[in-house]
Amino acid sequence: MSFLHAGLLGLAALFTVPLIIHIINRRRYKRVQWAAMEYLLRAYKQNRRRLRLESLLLLLLRCAIPVILAFAIARPRLTQGTLVDPLQRQGTHHVFVIDRSYSMGYRLATAERPFDRMKQALVPMLDQIGQRGSEKVTVIYAGERASVPVSADLDTSKAQKALARLEEPSDGTSTLADAIQEAKRVIAAEPDPARVYVFSDFHRIALSSGRAEEPAIVDSATQAPSVAPVSDAAGTANPPTSNGSGDAEALGFERMRDLCQDLVDGGTKVFFFPVTPRGVVSNTQVTSLDMEPENAVARVPVRVHAEIVHRGPQPREVLARLRVDGSNDQVRRIRLDTGESGEVSFVVRFLEPGMHSVEIEIGEDGLPLDDRRVLVATVRDRIRVLFVEGRETAEQDDILQESFLMRSVLDPTRGAGGDEVTLFETSFVDEDRFQSDPSFVRDQDVIALFDVSAPRADVAGRLASFVARGGGLLIAPGAHSLPDLWNLRSFGTAGQDGVLPLRLLTMTGPATMLGVDSGGRYSTTRIAASDHPVFTDFENPELRSILEHTPVYRFWQTDSERPPEGTEILAELVGGDAQGRPALIASRTLGRGQCLLLTSNLSFRPDRWNRLDDTDLLRFPLTHSLFHWLARQTAIAANRSVGQSLVAWVEDKPANLYVTRPADRGRVPLPLPTGPANGNEANGWQTPPFNGTAYAGLYRVGVEFEDKTKPAREILFAVNPDPAEGVLDYVGTEALLREFPGIDVRSDLELDLGTATESTMSELGRYFMVLALLVVLGESVLAGFLGTRRQ
């Protein structure tokens, strides 16, 4: 049991007052010489026990009143699992939740930033607590992750020092619900009654967003089944988009409300201190920076797009400046009306393969952080594609090979290269050599299997590992493929690593083209996932119509009705022999890579299965789309959001690791990995996660290798703020009062801690107060009854 005001328990000593009055009354009597003593004594003896009992009961009730009242105003609290400890130190536990999101740094004209107003309000409050003594202070930073720099400390100077060190808001968003969750945990660990003060601009995102999921890279790194050497790149995933809308918002809002309600129900008083900017807010921000195509190849121009949103009362002309590797400025102008978003595009050509930084910047406004954005482009010399031809067709003429058409589309020079710049570097191998030599899997971005009879068991595992660590795999079964072996070794179901998206059933359709032409029975295609990147070029309705009406005569029937988890059907077949809408194209995600199943291959063979190769209108965009999408997974985008971890992969054993933070914030050493990824040096080394991405900008992971012959290198990471934070959509005081009943919303930023303490009453305090009233009532009734009887 704990007490909110343990000192007031001293009032319980007032129980002696009735005792003293009783004793004084017994000593202050008058003397009477009494004649009828015999009868008085007889009356006394007959009633002695009852009289003593009544007097004792009355005295006990009178003594109990001050004791119970003292308990009531001392506000006892029962802490779960805590026994009564009379020596326990009692005092209020003050928990300060401080919003560090970058919207707290918004400056409206010359007014103070919310962050500065918060600090100014906190200083006197901490002084007050320090003067009161014996009161604990906890400071919780609400940022990308809730952190607790000061936890239930009686020394308020620590909180003051932490506040002094907090010079600027972070570059990330904040999740108040996570911070409240942390507050709840800290409060539960302490016996003292607690008070929570939340200082925030109460940006809608801060209230609505829940705990963000860890990036895929961290998960895969820690589980590490799919780690692999990556030549120049660090393994990262695309930055998550947190638009803070829809169901997630509603869910996050509910979570915050539930957590606050839990605290209030537990007897904790919760205060909201909104430091929302006063006046009309205005912000222009860069919300995205993308490169098209994502698979940049040296010397091949790419287009860089930036989206700029203007949120302000007046139209604005924005000057956007793009820099590549810190130079090569390009400038675009765009005029944006209120609430309008616009896109500016730049054409960029990277001359050298490797990692390049692309940075866009617009003129600074009240919230400068989102006025710039950075992108890391991983530029390859070419996209490497290995074509594997089935043994039955490998020996035939090139044009009769199943892979010939796609090889020709991807590399028209057919490996000659020369001055002609091509995106893809293709290589060819037959099925038997591929299955017997594991080295073919290495150093490839995409592997395409055509009419392969079936992968051997070890090759199936090797392919799964290749995809899981980010490779792309195209499977185009042919007339010589063995479905049972494919299904046995490569069909992936939920929780298994199979690369085959769907179970192969039977080959369907006429055996020869002659039969096809005479019979006239064929199926057509229906695009099932029209927004998939594979069909980007088919957004044109005419082109899409051509694709969908092209005849398909032969195909592999698949079990498409119940695709396993991780499999998506992108295009399906309808009409003709297609029963139950079998898939034409199906994809499957495995680790960081993708697999594609093409049930009817594009080829130049006379007995070709379809007419998808008939015109360049179809075969070029379809083939390029398929391979670009497969290759995208290997072109790792080292682009992260503030707060996300940075993990790099290197092929050789590192001797020294460090992280150089942006804006001259210094260099941080990184611990060395304890061993190669997955215990195999062939998989390379994974650097420990670096979590200190509190600032937006360009991070450089420096690597020095144990093998001194290998030059040191830097791996770039772009860390950008969440654009949702720049929306500056605040939840006002009235909405806070409405949405969070039971919370004390203080817009004046001043709090008399004494008043706050007194206004809080624990559950047991109320019960004791009721008990005290009952005892007073009981005493009155008993005294009245006895008095009436004695009259």
Place this chain on the structure above:
Amino acid sequence: MAELAERDPRSYLDPKVLDSIKKLELRARLVVEGFVSGMHESPYRGFSVEFAQHREYVPGDDIRFVDWKVYAKSDRIYIKEFEEETNVKAHLFVDQSESMAYGEERSKFDYAATCAASLAFLIQQQSDAVSLTLFDEAITSQLVPSNSRAQLGSILHRLEEAKPTGKTKIAAILHEMANRITKRGVVIVFSDLFDDVDAILAGIRHLRHRGHDVLVFHVLDHDEVEFPFERMTMFEGLESMPELLADPKSLRDAYLKEIQAFEQQMRRGCLAMRVDYQRIVTRQHLDIVLTTYLAKRAAMSKGKRR
């Protein structure tokens, strides 16, 4: 407790009281013995003034009382008998034990003494003899019966000299007096009767057995009847009784019940023995008490006689 200082013996005779009772008379309710013809009924049938009855002549009768008129009419000899009226001897027993000293304005003894003096005056006025016995646990003072004029002065003097001290042993005194007084008379007891009730009643029974007309004046203080105390009080027992510290309010009901039971027991005991029982509270006006009582007694005596 009332101050029992030196006082004029005549102060026991309140003119107002005397004036109110002088027109009344204390008659013996029962027949009493006496030598001087008076107002009290005698147990002896003789030749006095009041005709009582006729009876047949028997040899030896005084022929002076033969009713010749009856003889002339009926030729039978009858003797006329007359009731003899005598004077009475009244014995005043006044309790002077310590418990009688209780009283805020006027002690019970004071009140009893005044009452006894008033009755002595009345009795003397009737030419009857009156005696006084003062007692506590023993007889402390006694005056033999006399109807002389000096007797009243002696009584007053004895009363004035008396100091209420000592324990009470009423029963023993009553038994002793019953043995001492040989001729029937009127015995008037003034006491708070704080003694064993059964023993007191036994003493009264003894007196009745001797043919005395017994009057009991049960003298109580107002406090003893009402128990009006409010504050915590230390009750110090008189006559060697222990003391008791108590909240009077909490004991009031029980005490009153006890004291009323005691009174009831005395009243019933007296009633059963045809003894006049009169409870008097010291706050009552004595003239009213005596007047009421004597008038009631006179009325009862006449009724009986008719």
